[in-house]
Amino acid sequence: MKRFLLLVSCTIAALTVSAQNILNYTISFPNTVHHEAEVTIEVPNVPAGPLTFRMSRSSPGRYATHEFGKNVYGVKASDSKGSLTVIQTAGDVYQVDKHNGTVKITYTIYGNHVDGTYLGIDETHAHMNMPATFMWFPAMTERAMNITFNDLEKYNWKVATQLKPTGTKNTFTAPNLQYFMDSPTELSDFKLAIWKDVNPGNKTQTVRLSSHGTADDQAVIDNYGKMVAKVVAEQKAVFGELPQFDNGEYTFLQDVNPDNNGDGMEHRNSTVITSSGVKIAGNEESMLSTFSHEFFHAWNVERIRPKTLEPFDFSHANMSNELWFAEGFTQYYGNLILKRAGFRTDEQYNGILSGIINGVLNAPGPKSFPATQMSRHAVFVDAGVSVDQSNYANMFTSYYTYGAFVALGLDLRLRSDFNLTLDDYMQAVWKKHGKTEVPYTVPDLQNVLALLTSDSFAQDFFKRYIEGVEKNDYAKLLAQAGLELRKASPGKATMGPLRLTLISYTGKNRVANATLKGSALYEAGIDIGDYILKIGETSLTGAVNIDQITSQYKPGQSVPVTYEHKGAVKTSTLTFQEDSSLTVVKAENPTPQQTQFRNNWLSSKLK
Numbered sequence: 001m002k003r004f005l006l007l008v009s010c011t012i013a014a015l016t017v018s019a020q021n022i023l024n025y026t027i028s029f030p031n032t033v034h035h036e037a038e039v040t041i042e043v044p045n046v047p048a049g050p051l052t053f054r055m056s057r058s059s060p061g062r063y064a065t066h067e068f069g070k071n072v073y074g075v076k077a078s079d080s081k082g083s084l085t086v087i088q089t090a091g092d093v094y095q096v097d098k099h100n101g102t103v104k105i106t107y108t109i110y111g112n113h114v115d116g117t118y119l120g121i122d123e124t125h126a127h128m129n130m131p132a133t134f135m136w137f138p139a140m141t142e143r144a145m146n147i148t149f150n151d152l153e154k155y156n157w158k159v160a161t162q163l164k165p166t167g168t169k170n171t172f173t174a175p176n177l178q179y180f181m182d183s184p185t186e187l188s189d190f191k192l193a194i195w196k197d198v199n200p201g202n203k204t205q206t207v208r209l210s211s212h213g214t215a216d217d218q219a220v221i222d223n224y225g226k227m228v229a230k231v232v233a234e235q236k237a238v239f240g241e242l243p244q245f246d247n248g249e250y251t252f253l254q255d256v257n258p259d260n261n262g263d264g265m266e267h268r269n270s271t272v273i274t275s276s277g278v279k280i281a282g283n284e285e286s287m288l289s290t291f292s293h294e295f296f297h298a299w300n301v302e303r304i305r306p307k308t309l310e311p312f313d314f315s316h317a318n319m320s321n322e323l324w325f326a327e328g329f330t331q332y333y334g335n336l337i338l339k340r341a342g343f344r345t346d347e348q349y350n351g352i353l354s355g356i357i358n359g360v361l362n363a364p365g366p367k368s369f370p371a372t373q374m375s376r377h378a379v380f381v382d383a384g385v386s387v388d389q390s391n392y393a394n395m396f397t398s399y400y401t402y403g404a405f406v407a408l409g410l411d412l413r414l415r416s417d418f419n420l421t422l423d424d425y426m427q428a429v430w431k432k433h434g435k436t437e438v439p440y441t442v443p444d445l446q447n448v449l450a451l452l453t454s455d456s457f458a459q460d461f462f463k464r465y466i467e468g469v470e471k472n473d474y475a476k477l478l479a480q481a482g483l484e485l486r487k488a489s490p491g492k493a494t495m496g497p498l499r500l501t502l503i504s505y506t507g508k509n510r511v512a513n514a515t516l517k518g519s520a521l522y523e524a525g526i527d528i529g530d531y532i533l534k535i536g537e538t539s540l541t542g543a544v545n546i547d548q549i550t551s552q553y554k555p556g557q558s559v560p561v562t563y564e565h566k567g568a569v570k571t572s573t574l575t576f577q578e579d580s581s582l583t584v585v586k587a588e589n590p591t592p593q594q595t596q597f598r599n600n601w602l603s604s605k606l607k
Contacts (some may be wrong), residue, residue, distance in 0.1 A: 021044060022173075057069070060131075062265070069091050074106075077096045080102060130181045130183060136181070158190060160192075177314075190210040207251075231288060234605060243303055288338060300326060300426070322441070336602070359401035392514075421600075485583075514527065524574045
């Protein structure tokens with residue numbers, strides 16, 4: 001009995017200490033029409049010495065640097081004795097040197113950009129990504145955090161979030177900084193669709209779709225929820241189960257408005273999906289692609305997590321070797337699931353495959369750089385901001401596309417060589433690194449593949465196609481499914497991708513995009529910023545139709561080209577090439593074996 005009482009006493013004492021350490025955040029909205037909010041943070045039990053607090057420079061699901069601190073102003077601090085001196089030590093870092101152990105921080109935050117990364121406030125809603133909204137304390141990242149949302153009744157707003165309610169009105173809680181920053185929140189008069197899912201073991205969980213917008217009634221939201229539920233079910237079939245969501249809930253935070261920036265951003269138990277459309281009705285199937293991609297992340301990246309992103313660092317860009325898998329395989333499955341669920345026709349899916357294959361085989365970057373390098377480059381390209389020109393067109397291909405390309409090749413190889421599927425591989429990775437939440441490395445992914453297939457196959461595949469720049473024979477692989485990979489425009493002459501901007505006051509046409517390495521324009525010495533004056537006998541004065549010009553020539557034919565570079569008029573030789581664009585089409589007379597292969601690959605997995 002004494003031991004029991006001592007245990008209870010210690011537990012109560014620990015809970016008391018924990019409660020005394022909770023960081024209490026409050027956000028109020030006195031000036032929504034001008035996109036401002038007021039934030040207060042009460043910090044108890046501050047250790048002696050300077051207290052540092054800051055805004056983030058990165059956000060979960062984003063990999064490049066973002067300067068959230070630029071939208072913070074009016075920063076003040078106080079303790080029980082009065083005002084304290086706040087020192088700004090960097091653009092997004094602040095410090096209080098002297099205090100009596102309890103500090104209150106206040107500041108104004110501005111937000112007028114609705115997407116998955118930033119903060120958007122107006123009279124209709126507050127759309128909050130936490131790193132873009134709230135300061136934090138580097139020395140207190142393991143403290144629990146409460147957040148109270150004020151003014152909800154004033155605007156007739158409700159709360160949609162993965163944060164856990166505390167039982168106190170409009171107040172929610174997170175166990176630590178990582179969870180808090182990973183918990184986007186929508187405050188609005190949204191409409192809600194809810195359904196239940198039963199996992200193996202009869203574990204029931206709730207999936208919610210909150211949708212904020214002005215043009216759709218509840219019936220539209222309910223019907224759309226049924227479509228999303230079908231996508232969720234097909235994805236569950238890949239892994240055999242849903243993840244065990246914290247608090248037993250998963251929330252889609254959808255916002256539809258023409259002023260939005262289209263985006264999707266995954267989180268542990270929720271995802272933000274913003275659309276620039278007018279309404280959902282009539283656009284359901286096109287909007288589903290973002291839902292499908294982002295929900296697949298509930299397994300792949302949120303729980304099957306790269307070691308390079310664990311824990312996530314909010315102070316700078318987070319670089320990863322594994323985004324070809326985390327994002328690229330998710331991209332592959334996002335489209336595949338829509339086909340399996342019946343939301344993409346054969347022709348539409350063939351078009352998707354064509355885009356994936358062209359995005360790699362007809363891009364200069366993948367000829368020289370592997371998927372792992374493309375992943376590391378995300379710190380510059382993932383919604384990163386720069387003012388100078390880059391050479392991305394010639395040295396980078398999105399890790400989304402590159403990874404989907406690798407996933408397609410691996411799926412077809414597993415089916416043909418081992419009577420396995422990529423679903424089998426994803427399930428094995430899930431059991432090894434997802435359910436256990438043991439972060440993985442590239443060698444770990446190779447090891448899982450080796451256990452399914454063989455050491456030699458896994459080693460060869462990773463060496464050649466992931467860490468190397470070789471490519472599988474996609475024409476041969478697709479033929480097994482009765483699909484032909486052929487030239488889209490055989491015999492058509494091209495100079496390479498070209499976009500011209502007419503300079504009206506001169507009548508000259510300026511090359512507006514980087515010319516691709518290996519293209520006719522590139523080999524002729526023409527680059528972005530040059531003015532093309534004449535091709536063969538055709539002068540490019542005023543508005544021109546490039547397709548009409550190139551249609552006069554055949555691949556291999558050479559003509560003089562006159563162009564202007566930095567004020568100097570030059571002449572070169574332009575040798576037309578055959579258009580290398582590829583297309584995937586269904587074979588005219590597929591065999592029963594090809595049809596069966598294709599059905600096994602693309603048909604629904606729901607029983």
